[in-house]
Amino acid sequence: MIVPEASYTPWSRTTLPENVTLLCWHNSLRMAVAVVATRAFLVEIEQGNEVAVVHIPVRGELPARLGPSVKALPEYGPSIMDASVYRDPTRFELERERVLGRHWMLAGRSEQVQGSGDWITYEGHDECIVVVRQADGSLSAFHNVCRHRGPAIVAEKTGCGARRFSCPYHGWVYDTKGKLVGIPEREDFGTDHVTDIGAIPVAVGEWGGWIWINLAGPDKAVPLLESIGPDISNDLGAFKMEDMILHDVIEWDVPINYKAIIDGFNEIYHVTELHHSPPEFTKATRFASFHVTGDNFMCFVPRPVSLEELSSETYDHHRNSICHYVVFPNTVFNCNPEHIQVFQPIPLSVDRTKFLCWELIYPGDLNDPEYASYYKKTMAHWEVLKGVVGEDISIYDQMTRTKKSSAFNEQILSEREFKIAMYHENMDRKIRD
Numbered sequence: 001m002i003v004p005e006a007s008y009t010p011w012s013r014t015t016l017p018e019n020v021t022l023l024c025w026h027n028s029l030r031m032a033v034a035v036v037a038t039r040a041f042l043v044e045i046e047q048g049n050e051v052a053v054v055h056i057p058v059r060g061e062l063p064a065r066l067g068p069s070v071k072a073l074p075e076y077g078p079s080i081m082d083a084s085v086y087r088d089p090t091r092f093e094l095e096r097e098r099v100l101g102r103h104w105m106l107a108g109r110s111e112q113v114q115g116s117g118d119w120i121t122y123e124g125h126d127e128c129i130v131v132v133r134q135a136d137g138s139l140s141a142f143h144n145v146c147r148h149r150g151p152a153i154v155a156e157k158t159g160c161g162a163r164r165f166s167c168p169y170h171g172w173v174y175d176t177k178g179k180l181v182g183i184p185e186r187e188d189f190g191t192d193h194v195t196d197i198g199a200i201p202v203a204v205g206e207w208g209g210w211i212w213i214n215l216a217g218p219d220k221a222v223p224l225l226e227s228i229g230p231d232i233s234n235d236l237g238a239f240k241m242e243d244m245i246l247h248d249v250i251e252w253d254v255p256i257n258y259k260a261i262i263d264g265f266n267e268i269y270h271v272t273e274l275h276h277s278p279p280e281f282t283k284a285t286r287f288a289s290f291h292v293t294g295d296n297f298m299c300f301v302p303r304p305v306s307l308e309e310l311s312s313e314t315y316d317h318h319r320n321s322i323c324h325y326v327v328f329p330n331t332v333f334n335c336n337p338e339h340i341q342v343f344q345p346i347p348l349s350v351d352r353t354k355f356l357c358w359e360l361i362y363p364g365d366l367n368d369p370e371y372a373s374y375y376k377k378t379m380a381h382w383e384v385l386k387g388v389v390g391e392d393i394s395i396y397d398q399m400t401r402t403k404k405s406s407a408f409n410e411q412i413l414s415e416r417e418f419k420i421a422m423y424h425e426n427m428d429r430k431i432r433d
Contacts, residue, residue, distance in 0.1 A: 054364060287302050
């Protein structure tokens, strides 16, 4: 899903507004904004001497992604794809082990665990993970599974200021890194069974203000930035998500395979019919560029008002297009110049998915008239986007009706839907490793 929209004009002013930072409501997915002193979220606009109320991403020295010298489409061509990838339970178990168990996925926002001992949990594809902020500012993550008899060690989904965690079944105690530090009636257990053990560790990292986890563990996971890759870390990095705050997160329980949701974000062919795009946006999608970078994808759709500028080698895709990034296997960033949606389908079973939609905005002082204008416009656009996601959900409902049909054996893909084919080919290679 890439969303048609009205063009954006940077919000700017000639004098500095009151500066802001954020406070975290640790037991909530929403964030409060408080007025304090910092200038971190103000940037100079290249044209003139004005100062933006919020950060405005610009291309700067980054490579061109749209324009006369950019190849818009790789030479892949049309294809046919087997539909069993969405309903084969054996395949799903292989994906759990060899893809979801070895690749980096989002667990939450860094701002959700600001203080020492603050924690969040991640649950999906039959896994349960705890992520805890340590006293030195680092993060630790471990499987939320007691080594004694297997129940979840931490019952709550989120919390603040923990020093230790006690399993609610028999009282085995773990520190915030998952090390086992206490066993009632320890003398009854074999010494070699309970010495120097703990919850199974999970690799954890932070980038872009996000917490990422890799179930392969700290010793086996590839480095996070290597997985994201320099193309996306630089291009998406221009939006400075680490300076943004979480405004909202919406969750749906969808009775289809998670890859079918990802597929919807790997093409823009559907926007005219499903999202009722106006003709000018449909025209603009024909000028979109598609990029393959390692396991991941980038797509850039010029805004209709900027089409005349596409002939320039200096075309700024950050300011003049919708920037879309897919990080394998299940993270999608949909970037507008002034706010970002992150789509995360978390598989629960072969044909059931927890689908999260995160909304990030830049912080500011709502008492500042110009920031209030930015906020009002951004919230109006967010309301439109929620309606667009609702249209996607309606298609998932139709797919639910036919997902096991004997007539649904293959998909016929156009050359502009090549990302779907390449995504599944990549998945095939990884589950055979």
